[in-house]
Every structure is written in C-alpha cells, then in structure tokens.
Amino acid sequence: MPWRTPYSICSPTCCHLLAIVLTTTVAPRAEARTWVVAVAHAQADDAGPGTEEQPFRTIGPAALAAQPGDTILVHPGLYRQRVVPACGGDKDKPIVYLSAQRGQAVIKGSDLFAPKWERAEGPEPVFRGVLDPAVFQGENPFHRGISINGSDTSKQVRPAQGELEDVLGEVFVESQPYTQVVRLADLRKQERSWLVPEDGKSILVHFPKSREPSRCLVEITTRNRIFAPLRRGLGHIHVKGFVFEHCANQGPFPQGGAVSVRSGHDWMIEGNTIRFAATIGLDCGSETWDGKALTDTAPEEQRIMIGGRHLIRDNDVTDNGLCGIAGWNHSGTKIVGNRVERNNRRKFPHGRGGWEEWAGIKLHAANALIQGNVVRDNQAFGIWIDNGYGDARIDGNLVLRNRLAGIFLELGHHPGYPCRVTNNVVGGTTGEGFYGGFGIYTHDASDVVVAHNLIFDNAGFGVLMRTITDRQASGKRVETSRNQILNNLFVNNAGGLMSLPYPNGRSQGLTSDNNVFWSDAAAGQAPFAINCYQDDIKLRDVAEELRRRLKQAGEADQQLPVVDAWAKNPRLTLDNWRLLLERDQGSQERRMMVRCDDRSLPASLTLTLDAAIAKVPCTRVEGLSADFRGQALPPSRQLPGPFQGLQTGENRIVLDAGAAP
Incomplete structure (x- = not known):
C-alpha cells in the first residue's frame, strides 16, 4: 500500500x-x-x-x-x-x-454539524440531519463498525439491511456525548440519543424537548x-x-x-x-x-x-x-x-x-x-x-x-x-x-x-x-x-x-x-x-487431605467436612487455611474500619486500627523502600498496609502520593 x-x-x-x-x-x-x-x-x-x-x-x-x-x-x-x-x-x-x-x-477530532434539521414523523423531538461526505478526514466513521480484536477494522455497517450495528462515529451536543442506539424504537424512548439509519446518509437525533436543534452546538467526529x-x-x-x-x-x-x-x-x-x-x-x-x-x-x-x-x-x-x-x-x-x-x-x-x-x-x-x-x-x-x-x-x-x-x-x-x-x-x-x-x-x-x-x-x-x-x-x-x-x-x-x-x-x-x-x-x-481451573489436582483430593489434617489435629469425625459437599464450595476458615496450606501463620484477624472520601482530590482516608496491628510482623519486600506517601520504610517494625507512622485508633490520611519521577 x-x-x-x-x-x-x-x-x-x-x-x-x-x-x-x-x-x-x-x-x-x-x-x-x-x-x-x-x-x-x-x-x-x-x-x-x-x-x-x-x-x-x-x-x-x-x-x-x-x-x-x-x-x-x-x-x-x-x-x-x-x-x-x-x-x-x-x-x-x-x-x-x-x-x-x-x-x-x-x-x-470533530467538526461542527449544522445541517438543515428536519423533524421526523412522530410526537418525539427527533430530527434528521444529512451527512456531508466531504467533511470526513478519510473514511466515514458513521459507515464503519467498531473493532476490538483487529479482525474487522474496515468493516462497513452502513448502508445496511436488517438489524443495525453500532458505528464508530460519535455525536456531541453542547459538549456532551449523546448515546448511540440502533433501533428506532429506542431512539424515540431515549432523550439525548442518536441513530444512523440503514442508508447511512443522515443522523437522527432525539433532542430534549426544550432545545431547538438549530440553536444547539452539535459536533460529529471526523x-x-x-x-x-x-x-x-x-x-x-x-x-x-x-x-x-x-x-x-x-x-x-x-x-x-x-x-x-x-x-x-x-x-x-x-x-x-x-x-x-x-x-x-x-x-x-x-x-x-x-x-x-x-x-x-x-x-x-x-x-x-x-x-x-x-x-x-x-x-x-x-x-x-x-x-x-x-x-x-x-x-x-x-x-x-x-x-x-x-x-x-x-x-x-x-x-x-x-x-x-x-x-x-x-x-x-x-x-x-x-x-x-x-x-x-x-x-x-x-x-x-x-x-x-x-x-x-x-x-x-x-x-x-x-x-x-x-x-x-x-x-x-x-x-x-x-x-x-x-x-x-x-x-x-x-x-x-x-x-x-x-x-x-x-x-x-x-x-x-x-x-x-x-x-x-x-x-x-x-x-x-x-x-x-x-x-x-x-x-x-x-x-x-x-x-x-x-x-x-x-x-x-x-x-x-x-x-x-x-x-x-x-x-x-x-x-x-x-x-x-x-x-x-x-x-x-x-x-x-x-x-481449581486448569490445575493438576482435583478438589475431591484436596478435601480428603483437609479431612486427614483435621483428624490428625484432633477434630471429631462428625466435624470433618463431607468430601463432595466441600469440593463444590471449597471454603476455609483462617485456622483451616493455615492447617491445610501452612500459609498466613503470622497473619491476624483484627478490627479495622475504612472510610474514603474522594469527592475532591486529593482524596482523604479515615483508617481506624486495633492496637495489636502494630505487633503484626512484616516481611521485608525486596525493592520497596517507601510507603504510599513517599515516607521511608523504617528499618524495623514496619506496619502492614500502605501507610507507615499510624497510631492506634482513628487516622485521617490525605491520599496525596509521594514524589513521582
């Protein structure tokens, strides 16, 4: 080419x-x-x-x-x-x-769209504007479909017969995107929507009742x-x-x-x-x-x-x-x-x-x-x-x-x-x-x-x-x-x-x-x-191993999980998680409360902590030297979570990230 x-x-x-x-x-x-x-x-x-x-x-x-x-x-x-x-x-x-x-x-990447608006039949304020092919910078996006896999990037979906597909182009009215629909019935129901009819020569727009189309700033992507x-x-x-x-x-x-x-x-x-x-x-x-x-x-x-x-x-x-x-x-x-x-x-x-x-x-x-x-x-x-x-x-x-x-x-x-x-x-x-x-x-x-x-x-x-x-x-x-x-x-x-x-x-x-x-x-x-999805093991075998370990730990037979039932819903308490997988031996269950307010930025976070959290041992993570706020991690007694220097009780944290490159 x-x-x-x-x-x-x-x-x-x-x-x-x-x-x-x-x-x-x-x-x-x-x-x-x-x-x-x-x-x-x-x-x-x-x-x-x-x-x-x-x-x-x-x-x-x-x-x-x-x-x-x-x-x-x-x-x-x-x-x-x-x-x-x-x-x-x-x-x-x-x-x-x-x-x-x-x-x-x-x-x-848009141009003004100011056609001679013609009202379509029906009680709703739906208007038709004819597309001028000369405005498009290359192919007409109101004829082309949308691809998200690379196999059909040039697929033409207008003109069309039968069921319509979405087109690539978009319509903005007073700087806001209107919603594309592909059925006339949906267009009539939904204010601030638009549709490209089967022939691909025009755009139908459902304007709010209070708006006169010729007085609206309408833009289309070109x-x-x-x-x-x-x-x-x-x-x-x-x-x-x-x-x-x-x-x-x-x-x-x-x-x-x-x-x-x-x-x-x-x-x-x-x-x-x-x-x-x-x-x-x-x-x-x-x-x-x-x-x-x-x-x-x-x-x-x-x-x-x-x-x-x-x-x-x-x-x-x-x-x-x-x-x-x-x-x-x-x-x-x-x-x-x-x-x-x-x-x-x-x-x-x-x-x-x-x-x-x-x-x-x-x-x-x-x-x-x-x-x-x-x-x-x-x-x-x-x-x-x-x-x-x-x-x-x-x-x-x-x-x-x-x-x-x-x-x-x-x-x-x-x-x-x-x-x-x-x-x-x-x-x-x-x-x-x-x-x-x-x-x-x-x-x-x-x-x-x-x-x-x-x-x-x-x-x-x-x-x-x-x-x-x-x-x-x-x-x-x-x-x-x-x-x-x-x-x-x-x-x-x-x-x-x-x-x-x-x-x-x-x-x-x-x-x-x-x-x-x-x-x-x-x-x-x-x-x-x-x-268990593509693993080299069956959940029934895991259930049998869980039963074996629980019994070895002194669990009564009547308290052991039923193999088939557990395999359908393989859930574990923290104690059984530790017993079966030997993980989270140093982890703890401790009361915490989180409230995040991001109505304005930087956001704020209120984090309420139990006193015992400070005693949870932390594993040093290679390559990590600072917390969320850019504060250096202490050489000993790091806290779990993204913030160091927290106190027992309520902590209010401004979520302004540390200095970035």
Whole structure:
C-alpha cells in the first residue's frame, strides 16, 4: 500500500510544506526557535513566519517546520485538526508542543454539524440531519463498525439491511456525548440519543424537548487521530498542557489512540486532558505485531518497531470509549500522577469480538512504573498488564470503584524479575460474571508480589489468583507460581479475603503471610477459598487431605467436612487455611474500619486500627523502600498496609502520593 497523507489532515499550505519536508533535508540551525500558533490573532496566517507578531493560524505548519530543540507555542483557542509531527527531537533537544495556558488550547477530532434539521414523523423531538461526505478526514466513521480484536477494522455497517450495528462515529451536543442506539424504537424512548439509519446518509437525533436543534452546538467526529505522527518511531517529543477531545479512532489492534506516540521513544506527555475518544485515549506502545495492518504508514515502516521510555505525567485521561491509556510492547515507560477516570464510556460488553481490551490503563509486555495515579470509576479493569510484566511496578495508586478487578496481572513467567504491586489503595470494585469484582486479581500469572496494599469494600475476593488456560508464557505452560501476598490490609471484601490454587504442578511456591484481615459481615461463608481451573489436582483430593489434617489435629469425625459437599464450595476458615496450606501463620484477624472520601482530590482516608496491628510482623519486600506517601520504610517494625507512622485508633490520611519521577 502506498504511503499517503490522510485526506484533509492539514490545510493546503501544510500539505505543500509536508511535501517539502518529506523530500528535502533541512540543514540544522545553530539556535532553537519558538514557533507561535494563535488561531484568534488578527494577523494569524499559515503562510506567515510563525512569530508572536504574525503567528500561524493552525498547528500544522509549525509541526512541519520544527527541528530538534524547537518549541511550538500554541495560544488559547479551538483547533479542529490532526497534529502530525514531521520529525522528532534529540536527547538534549526535544521538540516541545506547549499550550501557552494549560487547558486553553483545545484540539478536536470533530467538526461542527449544522445541517438543515428536519423533524421526523412522530410526537418525539427527533430530527434528521444529512451527512456531508466531504467533511470526513478519510473514511466515514458513521459507515464503519467498531473493532476490538483487529479482525474487522474496515468493516462497513452502513448502508445496511436488517438489524443495525453500532458505528464508530460519535455525536456531541453542547459538549456532551449523546448515546448511540440502533433501533428506532429506542431512539424515540431515549432523550439525548442518536441513530444512523440503514442508508447511512443522515443522523437522527432525539433532542430534549426544550432545545431547538438549530440553536444547539452539535459536533460529529471526523478524524481518526488528533495528535499522531505519520512516521513511526519518532523520539524526544514533549506534549504539554493541551485538551484533546473527540476522535473516531478504531479499536485495537493496531492500537491507535487519539493521542499516539506511534511506536516512538522518549516522549513526555504532561498536563494534558485526553477525553471522549471513540476507543483509546492515549497509546504509548508499539501499536501491533502485524505491520501490514498499519495503514497510512510507509511500507518500510510496516514492521515490528519497539518504542518506550515515555514519561506520562499529570494528565486527565477520562471518558474514552474503551481504554484511557494503552500500550503494547514497550519498556521503561513511567505513568505517574495521572487521573484516569470513567473509561470504557461506551460500556463495551464482556467478550465483545472474543477479546477483552478495556481498562483505565491497559499495557502489554511492559516493565512500566505505574505510580501515584488516581484510577477510578472506569467501566473496566482499573490497571491491567497483560502478556509480560517482568520488573513492572504498580505502586501507590488510588484505585476506586472500577469494574471486574481493580488491578489485574495476566500471562507472565518472570523468575527473578517479579511484578511488584505495592502500597496501593484498592476499593469498591464491582463485578460481572467470571470477574467478580476482585481487588487484586491474576490469572495465568507467576512471579507477582502483592505487598503493603489496603484492599477494601470490593464485591469479590480481596485477592484472587488462578490458572485458567494452557497458554504459553516465555516458552512455558502458564502457571500460578512463586507469587507472594505479604503485609496487606484486607477490610470488608464481600466475596472473601483470598482465593488461591492448592499446590500442584501448575501452582508452586505461593507465599501468603503477615496480612491483617477484617470483615464486619455476619458470619457466613468462610473467608478463604481454594480454586481449581486448569490445575493438576482435583478438589475431591484436596478435601480428603483437609479431612486427614483435621483428624490428625484432633477434630471429631462428625466435624470433618463431607468430601463432595466441600469440593463444590471449597471454603476455609483462617485456622483451616493455615492447617491445610501452612500459609498466613503470622497473619491476624483484627478490627479495622475504612472510610474514603474522594469527592475532591486529593482524596482523604479515615483508617481506624486495633492496637495489636502494630505487633503484626512484616516481611521485608525486596525493592520497596517507601510507603504510599513517599515516607521511608523504617528499618524495623514496619506496619502492614500502605501507610507507615499510624497510631492506634482513628487516622485521617490525605491520599496525596509521594514524589513521582
């Protein structure tokens, strides 16, 4: 496929400049310069010099002209365009894209939609607006379906006959997303909804009764990226202080965020707002293993190209259709101090397309540092690293009210290079089906350390680890082995405290100790559980071993569990957990209370502790030197949980994470 510039990415002036940049070599300048962009300036002109007195009107000319060390200063205003960096910077001379006032330069992947509105038949205020094909920057997203598995990224779903499918495009009215429906009956019932009819030539919108459509600000997504190079692998680009919103970007794979590093390296993405993308807000990885799937890419770049070492800091990544931040196969990236909220906004259902790719933060094959983030209210996993996580650190994050699991590690085998999940506050997770709302969850994952976390008020188990497939990781059949669960606080997790496999050929060397457990619930099911999915053992055999050990400990025959009944519900008290598995010998059940108030940030936490918690011994965790707040761990007598220096009774803690890189 020839490399082509997507239609109308830039103005005609920018396209002319792009041709020059791609076919000539520009001699480096001795001094860096600042290119100025100001859409509202009276003298703004894309053919001008790009100075404060005569700035560019759009960002495109500056992006084409900038060389290492240059800054592109963008003044407040609305910029409806895709920004396409033509080249990267150098280690000591990055190219900096800077909003002159944080949050005041807004770059959108949408355009105004102001058709001649015609009222549809019926009593409801449903209006029809005809789509103009000329407005779309490439393919029409109101004709294309949504893919979350890479197999049908070009599937056309309009025009259509029979049952309709969702389209990729979106409609915003007065800056708020309206809800897409695919049945006319649902459109008539639901105010603030919209539908693309079978012929694909128009959009039907159900406006509120009090609104006159011609007086509403209506926008439709027309671009598949907002800030993304055409060339892959560019490095040392800094992007600071912008608002990026509205994008008709297709789901993975390839991963293509509204803001995308395009397999680049050493980017800094700081202080931005990235919201309302159709699928991924920001992608920070290497896009895909299948280079031929990368359209609008030079043939010589249609190959595996591994990037990384990005710093993603202090951004608001919210309300994106699928994922907030995604990254396939990259190393050394730091994701610190961000707010990642309300992603999977489009509520893609479990297993759509056979793949699961939704999360606040979803990384693959990444030894990333994920630290000090607020990850909350995502209709998806909070933080998820899949298919390789050796040496990754998930530390000091506030992970609240996500769906399925708060923190999820999947598919890994990293002896000597574990992923460390430490100092996190994980609570309020809700569940659905197979994913029952777990605080910290792993499957097919070995070499994970879960230590010094506060895990509370989750719908499922506080920690659940299991082996569910026969896949390969690092050339070895997956297991749940060598995981450690140490020095955590478990409070009021409705499904139970912990569920782990019984030792067998698929699960060896699990350690759990020096945790503190509490539940206010009335006595019901025992709080610990044995799980068995793809393990080399049967639960009936585990039940027989439990009976044997209980009898050896002096339990009366009539008190022994019935084998078949226990195998159907393999729950254990703390005493029997210790007896059967020889785990949690130093752990204790102690009264605790947790209240978290995150109505404003930084959030606050009230943690009430029993005096005896200070006497719980803690296991030293290799590589962990500070707590949630960045305070150094004491050389002796560490406290379980993410906070040191607590007192008996009520402690009020401001959840402002420690200094991040």
